[in-house]
Amino acid sequence: RAKEFGRDRIEGYESGMIERAARRRQIEVELAEALAQDAFELHFQPFYALPARRLIGFEALLRWRNPALGMVSPAEFVPISEANGLIVDIGAWVLEEACRQLARWPVHLHVAVNASAVQLRSADFVGQVADALRRHGVEARRLEVELTETAMVEDGRLLSEVLKGLRRLGVRIAMDDFGTGYSSLAHLRDFELDRIKIDRSFIDTDVADLGSRAVIRAVTSLAQDLNILTIGEGVETEEQFQRLVECGCDVGQGYLLGRPMDAAAASRLISLQMFDDDLGAEQREASR
Numbered sequence: 001r002a003k004e005f006g007r008d009r010i011e012g013y014e015s016g017m018i019e020r021a022a023r024r025r026q027i028e029v030e031l032a033e034a035l036a037q038d039a040f041e042l043h044f045q046p047f048y049a050l051p052a053r054r055l056i057g058f059e060a061l062l063r064w065r066n067p068a069l070g071m072v073s074p075a076e077f078v079p080i081s082e083a084n085g086l087i088v089d090i091g092a093w094v095l096e097e098a099c100r101q102l103a104r105w106p107v108h109l110h111v112a113v114n115a116s117a118v119q120l121r122s123a124d125f126v127g128q129v130a131d132a133l134r135r136h137g138v139e140a141r142r143l144e145v146e147l148t149e150t151a152m153v154e155d156g157r158l159l160s161e162v163l164k165g166l167r168r169l170g171v172r173i174a175m176d177d178f179g180t181g182y183s184s185l186a187h188l189r190d191f192e193l194d195r196i197k198i199d200r201s202f203i204d205t206d207v208a209d210l211g212s213r214a215v216i217r218a219v220t221s222l223a224q225d226l227n228i229l230t231i232g233e234g235v236e237t238e239e240q241f242q243r244l245v246e247c248g249c250d251v252g253q254g255y256l257l258g259r260p261m262d263a264a265a266a267s268r269l270i271s272l273q274m275f276d277d278d279l280g281a282e283q284r285e286a287s288r
């Protein structure tokens with residue numbers, strides 16, 4: 001019996017592996033077609049300045065709908081496209097699309113795009129960014145590039161050249177998911193970052209959790225001294241929002257404040273915010 005049981009387990013394990021490998025292969029095949037078939041879409045998740053909750057920009061998040069596979073999460077297909085190099089072309093499309101949207105939106109709003117280390121190491125990333133900005137007539141300061149700490153660990157020298165090039169253009173640089181992975185304070189010193197996104201794992205905790213509060217407070221205060229803006233990601237409750245405000249965090253992002261939405265919905269959100277602003281200005285005028 002024990003032997004049979006063992007064999008079942010091994011077969012179960014192997015068939016799981018085979019299924020995963022098959023899905024991965026299917027994703028690879030379908031991904032290769034996706035760009036040509038126009039199957040990608042950018043969604044936009046709003047950033048709000050704290051404590052006032054003013055809309056200041058959006059993070060562009062890649063969406064892929066495939067007839068056979070349905071919606072596939074970037075958390076699944078981005079690593080696969082990094083492994084086979086497709087991320088370079090996909091990333092170029094993301095940049096182009098983000099700049100196209102930026103050109104349609106008011107100049108006080110910015111858009112952050114996620115970039116993979118593979119993309120940054122590819123030929124002339126800085127030139128690609130400069131071209132996209134120029135083609136759409138967008139000011140460089142309205143574009144941000146989000147990188148993960150993992151990207152910063154690999155190939156630090158080359159990366160530091162790329163980041164210098166981006167900074168010369170005027171593009172802002174954000175460290176994504178800060179506090180997970182290979183957190184190193186040396187990155188903060190060496191890479192002259194403009195923004196730190198404090199990882200969701202510190203934000204979406206019980207607010208009674210003093211450990212997370214201490215981390216948020218320490219990061220915001222360190223960032224302030226380094227002249228870096230802090231963004232709290234993954235804010236899901238009012239309490240978590242209040243904690244970020246109390247800890248002196250500059251910007252909030254998360255389902256409480258706004259989910260990722262398509263470009264049309266983002267444009268409507270912008271109009272609403274501008275309408276509110278006008279109304280506020282009129283009321284201030286009237287009460288004088």
Ligand code: C2E
Nearest residue numbers: 061062073074075078094114115116234235236254255260
């Ligand atoms: P990320 O850059 O850290 O993006 C944040 C992720 O958290 C997004 O998932 C977003 O939808 C989700 N999120 C936002 N607020 C909340 C919240 O309050 N609660 C929870 N539970 N989740 C929240 P998404 O869109 O599935 O993206 C996953 C990851 O895929 C991103 O993590 C990023 O690393 C990568 N990714 C997405 N778009 C791109 C892209 O255009 N290029 C590259 N290279 N990577 C991308």
Ligand code: MG
Nearest residue numbers: 059114146176
């Ligand atoms: Mg990001």
Ligand code: MG
Nearest residue numbers: 176177197233
């Ligand atoms: Mg993040």
Ligand code: MG
Nearest residue numbers: 148176177200
């Ligand atoms: Mg993440």
